[in-house]
Each structure stands twice: as C-alpha cells, then as structure tokens.
Amino acid sequence: MPSFMDPHFLLDTETAQQLYHDVAAELPIIDYHSHLQQGEIAAKKQFRNIAELWLAGDHYKWRLMRSAGVSEDFVTGPQSDEAKFLAFCRVLPLAAGNPIYHWCHLELRRIFGITLTINATNAPRIWEQANTRLATMTCWTLLEQAKVEVACTTDDPVDDLAQHESIARSGLSTRVLPAFRPDAAMRINRPGFADYLVTLGAKTGSPITRYADLVAALADRVAYFHQRGARISDHAIDLPISSDTVSVDACEVLLSRRLSGATLSDAEQAAFQRGLLQDLGTIYARHQWAMCLHIGAQRNNSQRGMQVLGPDTGYDAISDAGHSRGIAGLLDALDADGLLPKTILFCLNPAMNEMLAALIGCFQDGSVAGKVQMGPAWWFNDHKDGNLRQLRALANHGVLGSFVGMVTDSRSFASYPRHDYFRRLLCRQLGRWVQDGEYPDDQQALETLVRGVCYDNAKRYFAL
Numbered sequence: 001m002p003s004f005m006d007p008h009f010l011l012d013t014e015t016a017q018q019l020y021h022d023v024a025a026e027l028p029i030i031d032y033h034s035h036l037q038q039g040e041i042a043a044k045k046q047f048r049n050i051a052e053l054w055l056a057g058d059h060y061k062w063r064l065m066r067s068a069g070v071s072e073d074f075v076t077g078p079q080s081d082e083a084k085f086l087a088f089c090r091v092l093p094l095a096a097g098n099p100i101y102h103w104c105h106l107e108l109r110r111i112f113g114i115t116l117t118i119n120a121t122n123a124p125r126i127w128e129q130a131n132t133r134l135a136t137m138t139c140w141t142l143l144e145q146a147k148v149e150v151a152c153t154t155d156d157p158v159d160d161l162a163q164h165e166s167i168a169r170s171g172l173s174t175r176v177l178p179a180f181r182p183d184a185a186m187r188i189n190r191p192g193f194a195d196y197l198v199t200l201g202a203k204t205g206s207p208i209t210r211y212a213d214l215v216a217a218l219a220d221r222v223a224y225f226h227q228r229g230a231r232i233s234d235h236a237i238d239l240p241i242s243s244d245t246v247s248v249d250a251c252e253v254l255l256s257r258r259l260s261g262a263t264l265s266d267a268e269q270a271a272f273q274r275g276l277l278q279d280l281g282t283i284y285a286r287h288q289w290a291m292c293l294h295i296g297a298q299r300n301n302s303q304r305g306m307q308v309l310g311p312d313t314g315y316d317a318i319s320d321a322g323h324s325r326g327i328a329g330l331l332d333a334l335d336a337d338g339l340l341p342k343t344i345l346f347c348l349n350p351a352m353n354e355m356l357a358a359l360i361g362c363f364q365d366g367s368v369a370g371k372v373q374m375g376p377a378w379w380f381n382d383h384k385d386g387n388l389r390q391l392r393a394l395a396n397h398g399v400l401g402s403f404v405g406m407v408t409d410s411r412s413f414a415s416y417p418r419h420d421y422f423r424r425l426l427c428r429q430l431g432r433w434v435q436d437g438e439y440p441d442d443q444q445a446l447e448t449l450v451r452g453v454c455y456d457n458a459k460r461y462f463a464l
Contacts, residue, residue: 010424016431024423028149030458033407042163045139050130051081059314089123099383106417143174146416152179157221180233211252234292241326246275281334284341296348346375357397370402404458
C-alpha cells in the first residue's frame with residue numbers, strides 16, 4: 001500500500017513510475033503563462049517568511065481558509081504573518097482531496113526538503129525550518145531550483161518593459177519574457193476605459209479617438225513587445241463573443257458611443273470584443289505569435305468581497321455561458337483570411353472539455369503540430385481529476401502528443417511543483433493505458449510522448 005507522498009506518489013503502474021522518474025522528473029520547465037511580477041524578479045525579491053511566500057496574494061488559499069471557517073483577519077486582515085500561517089496549517093488537514101493539500105506538501109519537499117505533514121502540531125516546526133531556508137533564498141533561487149528555462153509574465157500594452165530589460169541583462173539563468181494582455185483595451189464597459197485609451201495613446205504618441213486609432217496603437221505595442229522577446233498574447237474571454245462577423249464600421253460606432261458616455265449592452269460588448277479580437281488575431285499571425293484565450297470565468301461574484309478587497313481575491317467562479325459559436329466564428333474568420341495565429345483555448349468549465357477538444361480539430365492546417373490547441377486544465381480544473389479529464393478529452397478527440405503542456409497560471413514563485421503534479425498525472429494516464437493493453441509498451445514512443453508534452457512541444461511551438 002502506498003504511503004503518503006512517497007516517491008511514487010500518483011504513479012500506480014511500473015510504466016508510470018519509469019516514465020516519471022527516468023524521463024519527466026528532471027525536464028526543464030517552459031512556463032508560458034504565469035502572473036509572476038516582473039518587478040519582483042528584477043529586484044531579486046527575498047521573502048520575509050513562508051507566509052509571505054505562500055499566502056500573500058494567493059486567492060486559492062484564501063478561498064480554502066474562508067471555507068474552513070477562518071475569519072478574514074487571519075486571511076487578508078491585520079493578523080501577523082505567523083498567525084496567518086498557523087491558521088492555514090490548522091485547517092489544511094480538512095481539505096482532503098483538494099489539490100492545495102498536495103501542492104503544499106510537494107512544495108515543502110521540493111523547495112525546502114521538509115517532509116513533515118502539514119497540521120497544527122507541526123506548523124511551528126515548519127515555520128522555523130522553512131524560514132531558515134528562505135533566509136538564504138531569493139525568487140531567483142526558486143526559479144533556478146525548479147529548472148524554469150522560460151517564464152512568461154502577463155503584461156499590459158502600456159508597460160514599458162524596462163524591468164524585463166533589466167532581467168535580461170542580469171545573471172538569472174531563467175529567461176523571463178513578456179506576454180501581451182490587452183484586456184483593459186477590450187473591456188469597453190469597465191470604469192476607466194476612456195482614461196486607459198488616453199494612456200495608451202500617450203504611450204504610442206497618437207491620440208485614440210476612433211476604433212482605427214485603437215487598432216493601430218495596439219499593433220504598435222505588439223511590435224514593441226515583439227522586439228523585447230514576446231511571442232504570446234493572452235485574453236480573458238469572460239463574456240461570450242459574438243458569433244457574427246463584426247465590421248470595422250460597427251466597432252467605430254460602438255467605440256464612439258462608449259466614449260460619449262453610453263453604457264453598452266452585453267450584445268454590444270460581445271460584438272466589440274469579437275471585432276477587436278479578429279483585428280488583433282491578424283496582427284498576431286503576422287508576428288507568428290500564439291494567441292491564448294482564457295474562456296469561461298465568472299468574476300467578482302461577491303459584492304461584499306469586491307467592495308472590501310477588490311478583484312482577484314477569491315470571489316470568482318465557473319461560468320456556464322455558451323462560448324462555442326463565438327470562438328468557432330472568430331477562428332473561422334481568421335482562418336478564411338489565412339491569418340489564424342497559433343491559438344490555445346483554455347476553458348474554466350469542464351463541461352466544455354469535449355467541445356474544445358473537438359473544435360480545435362476544425363482549424364488545423366498542417367503548418368504547425370497542434371496549431372490550435374486545447375489548453376491545460378486551468379484554475380478550477382487544475383486538480384487530479386481535472387487534469388486527467390483534460391488529458392483524456394484531448395486524447396479522445398485530438399492528438400495528445402502535440403499538446404504543449406502545463407502552465408502555473410500563478411503569482412507564486414513556489415508554484416512550480418504544480419508542473420511536477422501534472423507530469424505525474426500524465427505518466428499515470430499513459431501507464432494505465434499500457435497496463436490495460438490500450439497502448440503498446442513501446443518505450444521509445446512513450447518517452448517521446450512524455451518529453452513532448454512536458455517540454456519539447458512548447459519549446460518548438462513558441463519558437464523558444
């Protein structure tokens with residue numbers, strides 16, 4: 001019977017164990033989507049204690065603590081770092097089956113060499129031992145220790161990327177590249193949208209008063225990012241986009257109405273996002289970028305939480321809105337013009353796994369293996385069952401061996417053991433297929449699959 005978190009954790013066949021230990025475990029990491037802060041990397045940030053490393057800004061852990069009955073003053077409130085850490089350790093044993101339980105134990109082992117089980121009794125010892133190690137570490141240590149070859153941050157078009165230039169000149173072995181996230185230019189109804197266009201126009205040296213000005217400004221910033229190593233764009237698609245083609249003239253009218261003070265309907269917002277995404281897609285294609293679409297988040301559900309803490313603080317959920325027709329229409333329009341960029345479709349709703357896995361097959365053209373990709377299990381899907389469901393859905397409808405693999409999608413420098421978690425689950429699934437006679441025990445083929453999904457495919461796909 002396996003013991004908790006033993007070397008064969010999640011690896012329940014001999015084939016899985018061999019593939020993980022001999023092939024997957026030590027491969028470098030290409031983290032093509034994260035929310036690491038480039039300023040912290042440029043400053044070579046050192047963490048004051050494990051509470052700052054683990055709990056500061058981590059809305060995953062905040063949700064868990066609230067659900068376990070921890071009061072907000074121990075979550076985001078005024079209590080000391082040590083008190084918050086002890087509160088977290090006290091309730092974590094209640095979270096059986098939650099990936100955070102596994103992630104935290106993997107992080108203790110891989111980062112700090114601590115094999116203690118996390119609970120109220122062991123918390124003071126973990127606090128002391130982890131903090132002793134952290135005193136000799138920086139965020140660079142965490143990146144290099146995890147063998148992160150490339151880490152892509154998430155950057156607004158108006159960012160001057162000066163910190164990225166500083167990082168590129170530093171001695172950090174990890175390549176830290178910007179990724180283009182123009183959500184502020186797409187969320188036309190958000191407060192501050194008009195002010196953002198003023199800032200964007202000032203950055204490019206041309207005022208933005210018309211839709212054509214907006215597209216030109218974003219194209220200018222794409223070129224700026226490209227010169228500084230960016231090869232990926234990223235978009236949050238929370239509201240289903242229009243399934244109909246939207247003309248430039250229609251986008252001009254919508255932008256004019258919004259800048260005149262009008263609030264657009266959901267249908268009008270959907271039309272504006274569709275038009276702008278199509279224009280951006282053509283720009284990305286010309287630069288040979290990949291376009292990542294993060295689909296299906298229902299954000300800021302709690303007015304109380306939003307008013308007190310603001311966005312991205314643990315009050316988001318899975319949307320059940322229908323996205324398939326809008327995404328298919330966008331991809332088809334770009335494909336028809338020969339300007340469909342490499343595209344990765346992440347989705348927060350697991351009920352859409354089969355739809356996405358089937359949809360990506362409609363837009364392959366043989367130019368790149370897996371040109372249109374199903375993204376990895378993301379956010380609320382990033383757990384054992386979610387990863388396995390995603391792998392099986394992709395395998396059922398597509399080509400698993402073309403998959404570009406896992407991302408952290410995290411603000412935490414301690415989150416890289418999530419790649420280890422994913423790699424174990426990939427090897428587990430392959431091992432099961434071999435054991436059940438559904439795939440041959442062909443060592444070369446299996447190792448090629450594992451190396452591809454864990455590292456090789458991403459390096460080739462993103463031209464890194």
